[in-house]
Amino acid sequence: MKGVWVGLSLLAVAGLATGCGGSADGGQSGSGSVPANAVKVNVQASNWKWTLDQTTFKVGVPVDFRVQATEGAHGFSIAGTNINRTVAQGQDPVDVVWTPDKPGTYTIQCSVYCGTGHGTMQTQITVTP
Numbered sequence: 001m002k003g004v005w006v007g008l009s010l011l012a013v014a015g016l017a018t019g020c021g022g023s024a025d026g027g028q029s030g031s032g033s034v035p036a037n038a039v040k041v042n043v044q045a046s047n048w049k050w051t052l053d054q055t056t057f058k059v060g061v062p063v064d065f066r067v068q069a070t071e072g073a074h075g076f077s078i079a080g081t082n083i084n085r086t087v088a089q090g091q092d093p094v095d096v097v098w099t100p101d102k103p104g105t106y107t108i109q110c111s112v113y114c115g116t117g118h119g120t121m122q123t124q125i126t127v128t129p
Contacts, residue, residue, distance in 0.1 A: 048117025
């Protein structure tokens with residue numbers, strides 16, 4: 001019986017490790033191929049802020065968010081989309097590709113609890129027609 005609980009515990013931990021801030025991209029992001037016409041955006045995640053070198057984008061034009069954590073571990077997510085990737089300090093940058101399909105204001109937020117400022121770790125981006 002003890003072996004069953006150990007096995008179930010290991011499965012639960014593995015599930016949390018892959019699901020917590022992992023890629024739930026619906027085909028919208030990943031470290032695979034980046035379209036040649038993608039707008040390249042450097043993104044830094046630090047304790048408790050996002051720094052982007054561009055925040056305005058166009059509908060239908062792919063965006064390659066090159067995300068790197070300079071402090072801690074963070075989840076790069078765009079509210080209202082399936083974009084959600086985890087980045088951690090010391091790891092190589094991650095390419096997160098997103099092609100916005102409608103204009104508006106979107107919120108980039110941290111999806112991995114990162115400490116006392118986690119709730120305020122967000123920034124806005126704009127998509128124009």
